[in-house]
Amino acid sequence: MLRIALCDDETSARDALRFQLEKILLDGNEEIVYEFNSGKRAVSWLAKHPGEIDLLFLDVEMDEMNGMEAATDIRKFNQDLMIVFVTGYTDYVFDGYKVGALDYIIKPAGAGRVRELMERARSMTADVNDTFFTFQNADGTFKVSCRDILYCYSEKRLVHLVTAQKEYQFYDKLDHVEEALGDGFVRIHQRYLVNSLAVAHVSASSVTLAGTELPISRALRQQASEKLARAMLGGDF
Template sequence: MLRIALCDDETKARDALRFQLEKILYEGVESIVYEFNSGKRAASWLAKHPGEIDLLFLDVEMKEQSGMETALEIRKFNRKLMIVFVTGYPDYVFDGYRTGALDYILKPADPERLRELMERIRRMEQEQADAFFAFHNIDGTFKLACRDILYFYSEKRLVHLVTAEKEYTFYDKLDLVAAKVGNDFVRIHQRYLVNASAVEHISASAVTISGIQLPMSRALKEEASKKLARAMLGGAF
């Protein structure tokens, strides 16, 4: 699912862009989920809700804080968010690329230009789909890069996802999670699923990730040890 946000301090401009987008979005898999009327509010909200937005249409010429300033602030904590600048002045376009912007559109948005942009974004999303893990909990919907996930562990009906910065909890089964993340993750225990590339050490009964020892069960030890050893030595599973 592609989750989109709009940021423009002019209500009419936001409405116009939303109207154009809604005509070309794929129903059920693409939606405009948030709108912001200032860059400061957008940056503050995004900092507190990592992974909830995939694409941000960001106006350049805003009064309180410009779109360029907002993008630079967002890049301090999020390098992955796709940003498309919206501007009435093409002179600003080249400045946008230093913030890692995906592209720009001129006001008023040309329907064909917008359609071409969305097609390109869809192709990018499809190419990267296998490299992300998405889940939902009471705080919202998140999509994290698999390379940033250290390990998962289950606790009754809950699954805990652990990264270097944070731990997330959601309802699921570890078997289903393992099927979604693929072979880069190895089951070392009934309750533990680890990112092979994050493993620092393998012992007789545990693996170490970020200085934390995780138990390895006897039943899974032989197969898990082989897979992890090959990954640590740079081989394929």
């Protein structure tokens, strides 16, 4: 799914771009999920919601914080977000490559140009060899790369998802999370589910990953140990 955001301090400009996009979005697979009216608000929100947006159309000429400044700040915490600059001038075009911009659109956005950019974004998304886990909590919807997940554990109805950078919490059953994450993750305990590629050491009673030791239950010891051994000896994710 391609999740899109627009950032422009002019309502009419956002409306015009949204109109062009809505004509070509693929139903059920692409949607405009957020709109920002300032670069500062976009940066602040994106920093708190990693992975929730795939493609950002970012106006260059904005007051307080312009689009180039916003993109520079975004790249400090997110290298993967596809950024398309929207500008009324060609002067900024080459500056966009300094922040890894996908491309640019000259205002007003023409239908052909928008379609061309969306095709590029779709192609890049399809080429990424990664899978993601999506979940919701009180702070919004999050999309986390499965490779970044170290382990998950449950406390009653609450699931904790742990990465090297952050720990997330959301309501679900660990059984459902295990099914969604797939074979790369191994259940070692009723309460614990680990990323097999993140495990550094396996003993008779525990596994160690990222400096954390987690227990293996007796009931799951043999099955879990076999799966983890295969993964540590070179099994695929």
